[in-house]
Amino acid sequence: MVRRAKRIIAVGGGKGGVGKSLVASNLAVAFAKAGQRTVLIDADLGAANQHTLFGFDRVHLSLQALFEKEVDDLEELMLDVGVPNLSLVAGCGAIPGAANIAHAQKQKLMRRIESIDADVVLIDVGAGIAYNVVDLYTLADLRVVVLLPQLTSFQNAYAFLKAAVYRVIREAAKKIDRQDLVDTMVPSSETDRVVDVLAQLERLDPHVATMARRRVEAFGAYIIGNQIISPKDRGTVVAVSRMFHDFLSVDAPILGNLRYNRLIADSINARRPVLLSHPHDDCSKALIRVAESLLATDIEGLRARREDADRSASVAVHTASDDLVMDEIQALLSA
Numbered sequence: 001m002v003r004r005a006k007r008i009i010a011v012g013g014g015k016g017g018v019g020k021s022l023v024a025s026n027l028a029v030a031f032a033k034a035g036q037r038t039v040l041i042d043a044d045l046g047a048a049n050q051h052t053l054f055g056f057d058r059v060h061l062s063l064q065a066l067f068e069k070e071v072d073d074l075e076e077l078m079l080d081v082g083v084p085n086l087s088l089v090a091g092c093g094a095i096p097g098a099a100n101i102a103h104a105q106k107q108k109l110m111r112r113i114e115s116i117d118a119d120v121v122l123i124d125v126g127a128g129i130a131y132n133v134v135d136l137y138t139l140a141d142l143r144v145v146v147l148l149p150q151l152t153s154f155q156n157a158y159a160f161l162k163a164a165v166y167r168v169i170r171e172a173a174k175k176i177d178r179q180d181l182v183d184t185m186v187p188s189s190e191t192d193r194v195v196d197v198l199a200q201l202e203r204l205d206p207h208v209a210t211m212a213r214r215r216v217e218a219f220g221a222y223i224i225g226n227q228i229i230s231p232k233d234r235g236t237v238v239a240v241s242r243m244f245h246d247f248l249s250v251d252a253p254i255l256g257n258l259r260y261n262r263l264i265a266d267s268i269n270a271r272r273p274v275l276l277s278h279p280h281d282d283c284s285k286a287l288i289r290v291a292e293s294l295l296a297t298d299i300e301g302l303r304a305r306r307e308d309a310d311r312s313a314s315v316a317v318h319t320a321s322d323d324l325v326m327d328e329i330q331a332l333l334s335a
């Protein structure tokens, strides 16, 4: 049995500049302060910021060393950020091509992340919806989406989550080597609903559809609204959550809404997370509440639901082979 980090949380959102990194850095501090042995992974390959947010000028050890096989273990890359219980694995910044890791490198990174011995592993996945980003996101138990109350942020968050849901559906099909069903499905338009995709899959293979549906039901998405100012902004975040439910079949409760806060903006240039510099400010309290909610989530239950979805794979294989046996018997009888 592979050792697995107790709680893996990914922070994404699709769009650049919406606050993913500052949310991740502060949540990491909040987890560590709550006594959780925490590792923050800067997986924003090619545009890494976390080391800067924690006050490092430059780092000599980053994920690049793993990719170049200078080290084989993430433990060797863990940097002390001066916060008890918290280590940082820095990403590769300013190295041309750093974002374009090969499939094998991504697989290696994912396996290493899964097996970190920690209470919480937090992954800053960066922007965009490239497979490298989405796969690191769906590796996590809990999948946080950060968004601003702006149309372009919703648009990208929706595209990002949709890419992640499709990836989960494909992974489910892959369990019984039927990813071809997903790959050959008609490319869906922006308005396609996941229920329709699952219905299409149902017609092709009901067992794969059941596995995929169960996986989607246990998706584990959580929204954090950022730079929320007015009640209208709050209402918009609620509408986005509803849209995720209606179109992507994903329950995405809103964990919290952060206001625009000068202290947060200043904390970036000061290179010290606001939760360290101003632990009693309202914005820090809001971030701590979000961290508490993430810690209160039943990971075991979520993992069990995902494994149950996969278990229906063995039922599926069994039933499928039963069907084949019945076909054989029918053929024999009518011969």
Ligand SMILES: Nc1ncnc2c1ncn2[C@@H]1O[C@H](COP(=O)(O)OP(=O)(O)OP(=O)(O)O)[C@@H](O)[C@H]1O
Pocket: 015, 016, 017, 018, 019, 020, 021, 022, 023, 044, 047, 049, 126, 127, 226, 227, 258, 259, 260, 261, 262, 264, 265, 268
């Ligand atoms: N609540 C907030 N209050 C004040 N400033 C904020 C807030 N949220 C974000 N910002 C500003 O937005 C900037 C971008 O934040 P951050 O780097 O965390 O975004 P990101 O989503 O990680 O971007 P990228 O995709 O480029 O990595 C910050 O430097 C900060 O100035």
Ligand SMILES: [Mg+2]
Pocket: 020, 021, 022, 044, 049, 126
């Ligand atoms: Mg970032």
